[in-house]
Amino acid sequence: MTLCEFSLLPEEEKTALLYEQGVYIGKRKRGGTTVLLYQLEGFYAEVYYRQYRRVVDRIRCFAGTERLDPYLTEIDVEHLV
């Protein structure tokens, strides 16, 4: 499955695929919206929620690591120090 193939799927199929095969990377809040980040094969997919883990607003996918920065700041490393 390539990024291009994934982006053409209906939203329900995207969600099902991420649920079954996606690797959870992180979570961030953007205003009142919660966003979950998953990795699927060679790309990433962000799930934007209207209602957390219930109502998906949209799914945005991308390759490359530039858009991972917001998630890195959310990682709590305090317990590692």
Place this chain on the structure above:
Amino acid sequence: MTMTKYTTSKHIVVYADDDPDDVELVQEAFEQFASNVEVITFSDGSRALSYLRNLAEADPLPCLIILDINMPVLNGKETLLRLRQLDKYDNVPVVLFTTSSMPVDRQFATHNNAGFVTKPLGFEQMEMITHSFIDHCSEETQKKIRRMG
């Protein structure tokens, strides 16, 4: 001496997760059974384990223990291993409730006599998961919860 901690006629579900959004989600999921089920939450495995260890003989055992895997202090896998060393929790069902869908985590759960449920991504999965949690309870408990839900 151990004090009695809890007196309730409701079935108790113990849930440990450090993510407040997921805690709220599970509490909401059990709301439909609120007349019969009480969800007691903890922010890490260590706190849940401490509560469970200190239950007195007179206290009702939980009908289900739900553990997130990735938690600070004591993660869900370690908590499960320690629980399985306690005789009184031999027959209490435990579910690892996690963002992971990795076979290695699923195998760990199976090997330690626990269920494995991946956290949902959408509404339909959430509905299934609520019932999946209850499916892990004993048959008698399932009947009682569903009858009074």
